[in-house]
Amino acid sequence: MLMIDIQEMTKTYRLGGETVHALRGISLQVKRGDFVAIVGPSGSGKSTLMNMIGCLDRPDSGSYRLDGKEVRTMKDDELAVIRNQKIGFVFQNFNLLSKLTALENVELPLIYRGMKVKERRTIAYECLEKVGLQERVHHLPNQLSGGQQQRVAIARALVGHPPILLADEPTGALDSKTSKEIMHIMKQLNEQGHTIVLITHDWEVAREAKRIVRIQDGELLEERGEFVGDSSIH
Template identity: 60%
Template structure:
């Protein structure tokens, strides 16, 4: 079992009012699954993604990621887990604007102390994998949206994480470019990666093998797709 969520609750306190965002989520994810999380806004999908991505910890419940109990970790331990286990792909790409594609991809390796030479080699390989071998030294503003998202995917891959966590990865792209990005995800899935996708587009979700629908902080439906 790669991910095991047990009775995950997340309650935000706004002033004296308690707002529950997640109300007892149970979820198991095996290695090499390709999952889409769907749900209307306010359903708690962002909160769930933040918890799975170790950017946040649950108010109660247990989260086991690769046998690590994440729910009780402090900031530094979470940072280390994010670095090793999670590869993020964001809707807005979130590349460093002044750094080249290569340096952007090197970034996660800087924070685990990979020496410069190894960093460069691995970043080059990751960029080749997403088809950007000829764009390595371009800055984000010299790349198209699709190319930027590929850089972001290369960055997510480079540390060989357990999960690739993509939040609306095609949200800022036209549908053709979006399809290209989805093809890359499919390829990654075939190579054995575990992918969790957050989206509100049915046709994007249909690329996955399993769709989890959330409503009001709970799992409404959890179904396999073929």
């Protein structure tokens, strides 16, 4: 069963009068329960690809089927529903709302789902427990360390039980020790059955994944892992 099925996806946008071909016919398949790392330097088109996978944007051409549904033809509000139900985002700079406590931040996706207070509070609390922050539920983000903030962000990504976890440089703003902790959590989540797509420029981090895909100049150059044959690591 394919979780992500991207066929011949292209995306161009205009930047200061110049046309940038961010994606030039990319195809990518991700199975349920997979752990894929997409690696590439800045300007390679990996941010654009992540926006596409995350349903924040629509491709110009090609198709993108997420969990069996075609995304390209969806309207903005339909995309919002998909983001809410199918995707859990983990960002490089955590992107927590600074005025809300850890618990309230984690609750947020459920609020937009229209869930009742009691129910969502219980679920949010369970998720924070899962990432080991049950002691800090009522702290504001600026009262937490970077690693703790990222764990709150992971809890927020998990709270709606999305089939895909999309992590954009999740360790980019952390020191190596906390990075290892976060990657450990990621691996654990993958073992529990979560499909994870990890976007990074760091090969050390990418190596933790089951499968590595490289992107350069808007094209997927090679893949390594158990899915597609093997290839050397740079």
